[in-house]
Amino acid sequence: MTPTTPTTPAPSPTAAPTTxxxxxHDPTVRGFASDNYAGVHPELLAALALANxxxxxxxxxxxYTAHLAEVFRAHFGPRAExxxxxxxxxxxxxxxxxxxxxxxxxxxTDTAHxxxxxxxxPERVAGLKLLTVxxxxxxxxxxxxxxxxxxxxxxxxxxxxxxxxxxxTELGTCYTPDEIRALAEHAHExxxxxxxDGARLANAAAALDLPLAALTTDVGVDVLSFGGTKNGMLxxxxxxxxxxxxxxxxxxxxxxxxxxxxxxxFVSVQFEALLADGLWRRGAEHANAMAARLAAGxxxxxxxxxxxxxxxxxxxxxxxxxxxxxxxxRYRFYDWDAAxxxxxxxxxxxxxxxxxxxxxxxxxEEMGR
Numbered sequence: 001m002t003p004t005t006p007t008t009p010a011p012s013p014t015a016a017p018t019t020x021x022x023x024x025h026d027p028t029v030r031g032f033a034s035d036n037y038a039g040v041h042p043e044l045l046a047a048l049a050l051a052n053x054x055x056x057x058x059x060x061x062x063x064y065t066a067h068l069a070e071v072f073r074a075h076f077g078p079r080a081e082x083x084x085x086x087x088x089x090x091x092x093x094x095x096x097x098x099x100x101x102x103x104x105x106x107x108x109t110d111t112a113h114x115x116x117x118x119x120x121x122p123e124r125v126a127g128l129k130l131l132t133v134x135x136x137x138x139x140x141x142x143x144x145x146x147x148x149x150x151x152x153x154x155x156x157x158x159x160x161x162x163x164x165x166x167x168x169t170e171l172g173t174c175y176t177p178d179e180i181r182a183l184a185e186h187a188h189e190x191x192x193x194x195x196x197d198g199a200r201l202a203n204a205a206a207a208l209d210l211p212l213a214a215l216t217t218d219v220g221v222d223v224l225s226f227g228g229t230k231n232g233m234l235x236x237x238x239x240x241x242x243x244x245x246x247x248x249x250x251x252x253x254x255x256x257x258x259x260x261x262x263x264x265x266f267v268s269v270q271f272e273a274l275l276a277d278g279l280w281r282r283g284a285e286h287a288n289a290m291a292a293r294l295a296a297g298x299x300x301x302x303x304x305x306x307x308x309x310x311x312x313x314x315x316x317x318x319x320x321x322x323x324x325x326x327x328x329x330r331y332r333f334y335d336w337d338a339a340x341x342x343x344x345x346x347x348x349x350x351x352x353x354x355x356x357x358x359x360x361x362x363x364x365e366e367m368g369r
Contacts, residue, residue, distance in 0.1 A: 030355045031332035032294075034230075035200075035313060038348035041232030041283060047273035048234065051265050060084070062265040064272065071275050072240060076224075077217045081241040083250055084267040085259035088199045089118045091225035091237040094257050096162060097126045098239075098247040099193040099223055105129040105158035106195070107148045111138050111170045113197055125257065129158035137308060138169030139179065142186035149190055163187040166197040167215060168204040171307075172291075172314030177210065177219050184220025193246050194220060199227035199237070203312040206284035217242045228274055231283045232349045236267035283349035287313035290347035290356055297360040303367050307342055315345045323366045330362050 031037055040048075056062040065084065072082040085091045092114050096106055106122065108115060110132040114122045122128050131148035133140070140163065151157040163183060168174045175183075184194045196216060198204075201224070205212050216224050224240040239254070241247050254260050261267055274280045295310040298317055307316040318341045327333075336344040347356075 030351075030358075032345040032347065032351075032359060033332040033334050035287065035346050035348035036230060037332070038232070038350050040234045041279070041349060043279055044232055044234065044270050044273050047269045048266055051269040056265050058262045058264070059260055060264040060268075062268070064265040064268040068268045068271055071272050072238070075212045075275060076240055076242060077213055079242065079244055080217070081244055081250070082271075083239040083241070083254050084261065084264055084271065085237055085239060085254060086235065086261060086267075088113070088197070088225060088227060088229070088237050089121050090257060090259040091227075091239050092118065092164075092195075092197055093121050093126045094250075094253050094259055095195055095223040095225050095239045096122055096128055096164065097253050097257065098241070098250055099195060100126075100128055100161045101159070102127060103159050104161040105131050105148075106162045106164050107131045107133070107140075107145050107160050107192075108164040109133060109135045109138060109140055109144075109166070109169075111135070112164060112166055113170060113199065114164060116170070131158070131160060137173045138166070138171030139173055139175055140165060140183060141179075142182055145183065145186060149187075149192065152191070160190075160192060162193050162195050164195040164197060165221075166199070168200045168207070168312035168314070172312050172316060173309060174204040174207055174311045175215070176208070177214050180215060180221065181219040188220065193222045193243075196221045196224045198224050199230055200284075200312060201226060202231050202280045202284035203288055206281050207288050207312050216240075222246050228271060230348075231274065231280055231287075233270045233274065234266075236261075236270055238267075238271060284313070287347045287349050287351060290351040290353070291315055291345075293353065294345060294347060294356045294359070297356065298363065301360070301364055301367055304363070307336075313347045315347075316342060317345065318342045319367065323363075323369070326366045326369070327362055331359050 068082055073080050106128055115130050115132050133144045133147045149160045187194050222243040226238045226240050228236050291313045295315050298304055304317050304319045321341055324343055333345050336342045
């Protein structure tokens, strides 16, 4: 049989890229709604292009994912195991499942992302009970943990098995290493494991001028959800197992949770670029610096009050609703607590000084009306 000649030739790996897509947005528009609004860091786009072309095995059997364990161990220690996933909710669901039984519960804050912003995924998908406690600054303490860490042998109550922290917190504050160590020791004494939601771990490490291990491996964290998207990646997060003795069947859990990427090389190569030469720190330091600049300017505007210490890349503030609504027409941002007139302004790796100064000028105008 004569082979059929393809009607469309395969694209040349060296040809200049073309596309039929058209730009649908104005790239000059800036905002302070979320660090997820930012585009992809140019160095990470270059990494994606580097990994493109040719064929590589799917589902994590590629060369880039094979090398990724070495990259993560350089930051988190020789026992660290890394499992790339699609997104932060997926990382949290997989990580928490790995640390719990079917009757397990997770102690966390009432502002935690797993409680307020994941559509119940840890409870509906992972089958967990979240036991929440209020905090003044988004941070747990051993005393606060004990409000929910009881009844371990009570068959009528979900068993507290994990303490879940967020670093930096949902309120923009940062745990110190001593605070995390105290929580980890407290949890471990009670037979509980420690999970850290590190969607913005890079921002906390940059703010505290510490290596990543100083806030995780060295202070007793067992499983980490490590963020990339909020620090310049196109997509992708990672579950990092810091104590392999506490988990089993991680590959199965990832697949069962619909977080196994077929073309995983494109997640892994971004993490390599992010972690290999300090790009993670440079992006986080810049975002933090822009938040500090924003906070300094906001503090000088009469009628606007900053709600929490600005320690990473978030600024929370209270201002009159009418002024916030007018300002939002010029720059996008979210309400945090509409009843209190509280909003959240986020800075990212690509926020510029001109962005901040322009926003402050608009804020002063709207507050002066």
